[in-house]
Amino acid sequence: KHPNYPPCIRGWIPWFGAAFQFGKAPLDFLAQARAKYGPVFTIAAAGKRLTFVNLHEDFNTFFMSKDVDFQQAVQDPVQRTASISKESFFKNHPACHALIKGRLTRSNLHEVSSDLCAEFNEHLELLTDEGAGDLSDLVRHVMYPAVMSNLLGKCNSPASKAAVQEFTEQFQTYDEGFEYGSQLPELFLRKWAKAKQWLLSLMKSMVLKAKRNTSPDTNSKTLLQHFLTILTDSFSPNYALLMMWASLANAIPITFWTLGFIISQPSVYRTVMEEIASSFGEKDKTKSVLSESELQQLPYIQWCVLEAIRLRSPGTITRKVVRPIKIQNYIIPPGDMLMLSPFWAHRDPRYFPEPEKFMPERWKKANLEKNVFLEGFVAFGGGRYQCPGRWYALMEIQMFIGLILYKYELTLLDSLPKPSSRHLVGTQQPDGPCRVQYNHR
Numbered sequence: 001k002h003p004n005y006p007p008c009i010r011g012w013i014p015w016f017g018a019a020f021q022f023g024k025a026p027l028d029f030l031a032q033a034r035a036k037y038g039p040v041f042t043i044a045a046a047g048k049r050l051t052f053v054n055l056h057e058d059f060n061t062f063f064m065s066k067d068v069d070f071q072q073a074v075q076d077p078v079q080r081t082a083s084i085s086k087e088s089f090f091k092n093h094p095a096c097h098a099l100i101k102g103r104l105t106r107s108n109l110h111e112v113s114s115d116l117c118a119e120f121n122e123h124l125e126l127l128t129d130e131g132a133g134d135l136s137d138l139v140r141h142v143m144y145p146a147v148m149s150n151l152l153g154k155c156n157s158p159a160s161k162a163a164v165q166e167f168t169e170q171f172q173t174y175d176e177g178f179e180y181g182s183q184l185p186e187l188f189l190r191k192w193a194k195a196k197q198w199l200l201s202l203m204k205s206m207v208l209k210a211k212r213n214t215s216p217d218t219n220s221k222t223l224l225q226h227f228l229t230i231l232t233d234s235f236s237p238n239y240a241l242l243m244m245w246a247s248l249a250n251a252i253p254i255t256f257w258t259l260g261f262i263i264s265q266p267s268v269y270r271t272v273m274e275e276i277a278s279s280f281g282e283k284d285k286t287k288s289v290l291s292e293s294e295l296q297q298l299p300y301i302q303w304c305v306l307e308a309i310r311l312r313s314p315g316t317i318t319r320k321v322v323r324p325i326k327i328q329n330y331i332i333p334p335g336d337m338l339m340l341s342p343f344w345a346h347r348d349p350r351y352f353p354e355p356e357k358f359m360p361e362r363w364k365k366a367n368l369e370k371n372v373f374l375e376g377f378v379a380f381g382g383g384r385y386q387c388p389g390r391w392y393a394l395m396e397i398q399m400f401i402g403l404i405l406y407k408y409e410l411t412l413l414d415s416l417p418k419p420s421s422r423h424l425v426g427t428q429q430p431d432g433p434c435r436v437q438y439n440h441r
């Protein structure tokens with residue numbers, strides 16, 4: 001009730017606050033709150049104050065101010081979702097971030113891209129020549145093992161169909177419950193807690209294998225092996241779990257959406273196929289290898305990936321206020337969680353005209369060669385702790401889309417689902433199944 005604080009939505013149950021209404025469909029709740037309370041408002045929910053900043057003018061403060069902190073915002077969720085102690089997290093986090101950022105920087109991607117391409121080829125060729133199935137399942141069954149092999153090592157990728165299936169089930173349970181698991185005691189989330197334990201023991205064995213197979217040559221080490229050179233406490237499997245989750249949880253739904261948007265719009269599909277034909281029309285469809293430079297010849301596919309990311313961005317990203325901070329005419333008190341929604345920011349027509357439309361051409365204006373996205377695009381966060389996997393993500397999705405469409409003709413059997421409004425963490429999941437027919441070309 002402080003006169004300088006932003007308007008606060010409390011609900012009618014003390015302590016619990018607006019948690020119930022907010023939790024049901026948080027993305028819709030945010031849009032309604034914005035319309036009613038303006039560009040800055042606080043939601044009091046389950047003993048926490050979540051203060052949302054919605055104006056582009058305030059994003060720089062969100063990302064750059066010394067009065068807000070990334071590590072303090074994520075430490076408790078990290079402890080709950082990966083059982084990493086507070087001491088270990090504050091000690092190791094800056095080095096872990098710097099390591100991933102350094103290994104996956106754009107200029108280093110050539111070290112991993114040809115192996116990744118070989119993995120995608122191998123797993124795509126395991127599909128039958130023709131068939132039908134859920135598009136999300138198809139993407140997962142190829143991408144999980146390929147990306148895990150690429151980042152964690154071939155010996156750490158699920159090898160058989162049954163192993164991929166088991167991993168997929170456990171990972172999906174963990175991923176779907178991640179948001180609740182980051183807030184609630186495990187006691188309320190039995191199935192999720194079991195999946196987390198299953199993944200943690202898998203990570204323990206992966207760490208042992210990675211240590212056993214490590215090579216003295218820096219360039220042939222996997223990302224996991226690099227990680228193990230800086231982590232000296234007993235939590236290395238726990239960090240490996242988080243790194244694996246971060247590398248799969250956002251990129252895989254975006255791959256689904258990119259494919260869905262392309263094949264549901266005939267003119268986009270045609271342009272993509274023309275680009276593919278002119279770039280590698282004569283190659284062997286079973287063995288195609290894409291290099292970094294060949295990927296640069298598929299700019300339209302890259303625009304499609306970025307446009308899918310824009311439309312299906314993470315619901316929120318967060319910082320903790322550590323000293324009072326002024327935003328608009330309000331003072332935000334220390335202890336508040338400061339929240340920014342990339343999903344809603346990308347629907348601001350001042351930056352993205354006709355924001356709900358999938359328009360890959362809008363990315364023509366971005367200076368991607370200089371690593372600059374479009375103004376107003378915040379899907380990867382910003383500031384010191386911006387997503388360190390962003391260049392890898394763009395490369396892997398573009399490569400996967402280029403390869404699958406080169407090899408297979410895809411036809412949608414259902415209409416493209418809407419994004420689910422149930423989650424705030426991470427990129428948006430489809431609200432229902434979406435079947436496709438595929439035929440090897």
Ligand code: HEM
Pocket residue numbers: 097100104243246247248250251254309313314317318379380381382383385386387388389390392393427
């Ligand atoms: C389209 C795909 C992706 C999106 C939209 C995305 C988005 C994000 C966002 C918004 C953050 C938080 C940044 C902030 O608060 O400022 C983040 C963090 C992170 N991302 Fe990504 N990400 C993607 C793919 C990836 C991939 C493929 C990897 C790894 C290979 C990765 C690794 C990470 C890690 C490790 C963090 C935590 C950084 C830290 O704790 O310092 N991400 N990502």
